[in-house]
Amino acid sequence: MxxxxxxxxxxxxxxxxxxxxxxxxxxxxxxxxxxxxxxxxxxxxxxxxxxxxxxxxxxxxNTQTRATAKAEKFNNWAASAQKKSNDYYEASQEGKDFLSLGEPIKIGHHSEKRHRALIERNWNRMGKSVALSAKANAQESKAEYWERKANDINLSMPESIEFYEYKLESAKAKHEGMKNGTVKRSHSMSLQYAKKEVNEALKNLELAKKLWS
The missing domain is CATH 2.40.10 (Thrombin, subunit H)
Structure with a gap:
């Protein structure tokens, strides 16, 4: 096996x-x-x-298609949570015309029980609406993360050879520019970091070729 x-x-x-x-x-x-x-x-x-x-x-x-599927899943969950949140919000408006009058609860009156129950129902519904809205926002954030990942190229793909060839050439050009002064160094370690980028890109390119050439 x-x-x-x-x-x-x-x-x-x-x-x-x-x-x-x-x-x-x-x-x-x-x-x-x-x-x-x-x-x-x-x-x-x-x-x-x-x-x-x-x-x-x-x-x-591959990693891109998996990321796309995850983004779709989280977007669907966010949409579902937001719909439920909206439904609870609409339900929390029960009796809003009456409640907007600001009528006090009439202690001992036959309406007292209904009045209190209405307020409690709407309070609970609004609480659920807020909680579900927060959940929808969290799922949207996850979807956005995976949408960004859907464009990533990494060593698990044969396309990574061309990608790291490009990364290596870009890193070399940046490093050479810093050495000859055509690229500005933003701090004292800029040249060392640029060289590190070259080494990292070269390492990844060699791995990519070993895997997929």
Whole structure:
């Protein structure tokens, strides 16, 4: 059975008991028993009789599509919570014409019980409306986060080679500009940070090529 093995942030390899060739279609099982059909790319390493391959799912699922699905889920939850909040708010307006008159509760009058019950119902409904509105805002914030993530490219995707080639060239240009003075240094550590960006981009590009070239 082929299983997943974490290799680096965002990247899971297929841990296989048999050798495979690039382009082979295999089934990889999660720790929960779900099976995903995947395409083999490169043999990354061998260890203790197992073969570890870079893979992509044949159904097109990746970090971007998962982020898009999560954003949609949270947006749906936010819309549902907001609708319920609005419904409770509308319900809390029961008897508003009467209550707007500011009539005091008539102690001992036959209307006392109804008057108190009306106020209590509306108070409870307004409380639920406020709570659900806050919940909707929280879900919207989560949806916005995943919408931003839906545009991310990382090492789990073959497209990361071109992405990190671009990042490396940009980082090199920035570093060189700081050295020759064409790019302003905002603080004393700017040049060191720029060099660190170059090293990080180079490291990621080498990983991307190892995984997907």
């Amino acid at each position: 082929n299983t997943y093995s974490k290799y680096c942030p965002n990247v899971y390899l297929a841990k296989c008991t048999e050798r495979h060739a690039k382009g082979d279609i295999i089934t990889v099982s999660t720790k929960y028993g779900k099976e995903n059909e995947s395409e083999v790319f490169n043999l990354i390493y061998e260890k203790e009789g197992f073969f570890f391959y870079s893979i992509i799912r044949t159904d097109g699922t």
